[in-house]
Amino acid sequence: MQLTKRQQQIFDIFLEMPSEPRTISDFTELGPERTTIFRDIKKLAQAFTEAYGKSAGRYGELISYINDGGMPGTIS
Numbered sequence: 001m002q003l004t005k006r007q008q009q010i011f012d013i014f015l016e017m018p019s020e021p022r023t024i025s026d027f028t029e030l031g032p033e034r035t036t037i038f039r040d041i042k043k044l045a046q047a048f049t050e051a052y053g054k055s056a057g058r059y060g061e062l063i064s065y066i067n068d069g070g071m072p073g074t075i076s
Contacts, residue, residue, distance in 0.1 A: 006030065006040060007043075007047070009030055010037075013026055013027060024037060
């Protein structure tokens with residue numbers, strides 16, 4: 001799966017400290033409005049779930065897994 005530049009930036013922010021919860025202030029360097037960043041994160045998570053054969057409804061579980069140090073494609 002090829003990420004857009006913006007998706008990669010969002011993903012990198014999550015990977016900086018995977019065990020820490022994120023807030024909107026973590027994404028201010030991207031310059032988005034609050035609703036835009038949440039939409040971007042949702043689309044990114046859905047792209048990962050679809051790329052790895054999971055239903056789009058499980059994107060919250062995927063993000064939690066990634067934040068806990070897991071890597072996409074290894075969810076059981």
